[in-house]
Amino acid sequence: MRSTMMDYPLVLPSILKRAKEVHPHKEIVTKWHDNSIQRLTYGEFYKRTIRLMSALRKAGVKPGDAIATFCLNHSVHLELYFAIPSIRAVLHTINIRLFPEQLTYIINEAKDKFIFVDKSLALAIEKNLSQIHGVQKFIIIDDKENVPFPNLPNAISYEDFLKTGDEIENFEPIDEFEAAGICYTSGTTGNPKGVVYSHRSTYLHSMSICMGDALCIREAETVLPVVPMFHVNSWGIPFASVMTGCKLVFPGKHLLGAGLAELLESEEVTLTAGVPTVWNVLYQHLKKTKYNLKLHTMVVGGSAAPRGLIEGFEKDFGISILHAWGMTETSPVGTVSHLRGFMKDWNGNKRYSYRAKQGVPVPGVEIRAIDDNGKDVPKDGKTPGELLVRGPWIAASYKSGESSESFTSDGWFRTGDVVVLDEFGYMQITDRKKDLIKTRGEWISSVDMENLVMADPNVLEAAVVGRKDPVRDEAPVIFVVPVEGKEVDPKGIHDRLKENFAHWQLPKLDDIRSVSAIPKTSVGKFDKKILRKELEE
Numbered sequence: 001m002r003s004t005m006m007d008y009p010l011v012l013p014s015i016l017k018r019a020k021e022v023h024p025h026k027e028i029v030t031k032w033h034d035n036s037i038q039r040l041t042y043g044e045f046y047k048r049t050i051r052l053m054s055a056l057r058k059a060g061v062k063p064g065d066a067i068a069t070f071c072l073n074h075s076v077h078l079e080l081y082f083a084i085p086s087i088r089a090v091l092h093t094i095n096i097r098l099f100p101e102q103l104t105y106i107i108n109e110a111k112d113k114f115i116f117v118d119k120s121l122a123l124a125i126e127k128n129l130s131q132i133h134g135v136q137k138f139i140i141i142d143d144k145e146n147v148p149f150p151n152l153p154n155a156i157s158y159e160d161f162l163k164t165g166d167e168i169e170n171f172e173p174i175d176e177f178e179a180a181g182i183c184y185t186s187g188t189t190g191n192p193k194g195v196v197y198s199h200r201s202t203y204l205h206s207m208s209i210c211m212g213d214a215l216c217i218r219e220a221e222t223v224l225p226v227v228p229m230f231h232v233n234s235w236g237i238p239f240a241s242v243m244t245g246c247k248l249v250f251p252g253k254h255l256l257g258a259g260l261a262e263l264l265e266s267e268e269v270t271l272t273a274g275v276p277t278v279w280n281v282l283y284q285h286l287k288k289t290k291y292n293l294k295l296h297t298m299v300v301g302g303s304a305a306p307r308g309l310i311e312g313f314e315k316d317f318g319i320s321i322l323h324a325w326g327m328t329e330t331s332p333v334g335t336v337s338h339l340r341g342f343m344k345d346w347n348g349n350k351r352y353s354y355r356a357k358q359g360v361p362v363p364g365v366e367i368r369a370i371d372d373n374g375k376d377v378p379k380d381g382k383t384p385g386e387l388l389v390r391g392p393w394i395a396a397s398y399k400s401g402e403s404s405e406s407f408t409s410d411g412w413f414r415t416g417d418v419v420v421l422d423e424f425g426y427m428q429i430t431d432r433k434k435d436l437i438k439t440r441g442e443w444i445s446s447v448d449m450e451n452l453v454m455a456d457p458n459v460l461e462a463a464v465v466g467r468k469d470p471v472r473d474e475a476p477v478i479f480v481v482p483v484e485g486k487e488v489d490p491k492g493i494h495d496r497l498k499e500n501f502a503h504w505q506l507p508k509l510d511d512i513r514s515v516s517a518i519p520k521t522s523v524g525k526f527d528k529k530i531l532r533k534e535l536e537e
């Protein structure tokens, strides 16, 4: 029997139109580089977005064309988020921190036709222009930084480009399976790979992350995404926020310590999201300077949220860290760690060890973990397996068909993450396959070791990688960054590790090294490729 329901496509213009109809007076706030605050209502944002759609069409953009952005988080980026897919073109958000070879590779691979660039970031494009092919126009966004207008071919200012369009509503029918956006993996373990999202996958992902058991985005919140709009679409938060009509606050380049704390305070932000390194810096800053924050939830993902950080924010500031896991290939939100009803009153070790897990799949996503023989591992909280995932916003292939071994013949995506699952279905990442350290034929989880070291209040950050060892195959080396004014105590760290790791897993004392900083990838993860290379050299 067929249903009697409408065939109503799940497409992004519906989100845009609802925001204008239902929440025309809600605000989108941007703090620009010169500290000026811009306030737009959703009604004004809508008018600018339909004008941009018209300007893009008049400039020759056709359905299927890739249009790129090279920008920080601000309201113009949000206009591009909606205008580009609404004319059936494809939004390609470029990571501004890529190495030149990766940058030019992905622009050429995506066949970007136009690139919208923040004025202060344009130099990175200018320098690599000779390697970039096929881009017809550069549209320059005035981010209020005191730098000259860039020297790029066919460059026009964003506001002048906008004037070429008409403020008319012209929405064409869109097949929900058409491409809406392209993101490339951040290349932590290899070359960036393109993932193409559909209108449908983006729409469903937005609905899902709004749920109370997911990121709890709703109209009454004020949301500030710190996670860049070029890092898996800021984890889908801009789309979800416009879907709910919540007040949105964009921090531009004000992403650390005081600049961020002041904006959180002045705009009365209640919910924010970003990678752990950002929150580490904020935590240290909040300990020194008092703010009157309304913040209740911080979504943390991209790398494991250290348990000490979760405990610190909750106990010291009453702010709850919501630990989430995801990948470029999963749009990105796959799992979120909320305490279940019956766990709410758990305290101490039990509470924080659960809060530090990556959690359970959000409705719509399925996960499982398999061993080397392809068999499901038991849900015992200790047997590791590779995480597999499937669902309506999970990639079924890469843009150019590479890495087909990542997709199983029966429709699952192999994440390359090593996890354990427990009796309640909570997933915990123990490592990425490529980061595991092999000692005498057994594996050591670098993540477990890092978490234990970072639980020390004198430690700001710690990263563990393997070095070649003639006896043990590989031996762990711990790079430790002490909190300002403190010193690393290798003996103390070693003693602490002894309580949780077998003796054959322990690092030598002189493999616990104090460093001033740990190199980070373009999206703020520990760059273990660089650390391993340093060790080899």
Ligand code: ADP
Pocket: 185, 186, 187, 188, 189, 300, 301, 302, 303, 304, 305, 323, 324, 325, 326, 327, 328, 329, 358, 415, 416, 417, 429, 431, 432, 523, 525
């Ligand atoms: P890249 O694969 O280049 O790092 P992604 O940004 O897509 O690019 O990263 C996805 C990976 O990040 C995951 O496979 C996982 O290893 C890691 N990751 C994401 N969220 C978490 C988390 N909450 N805890 C631990 N690791 C995480």
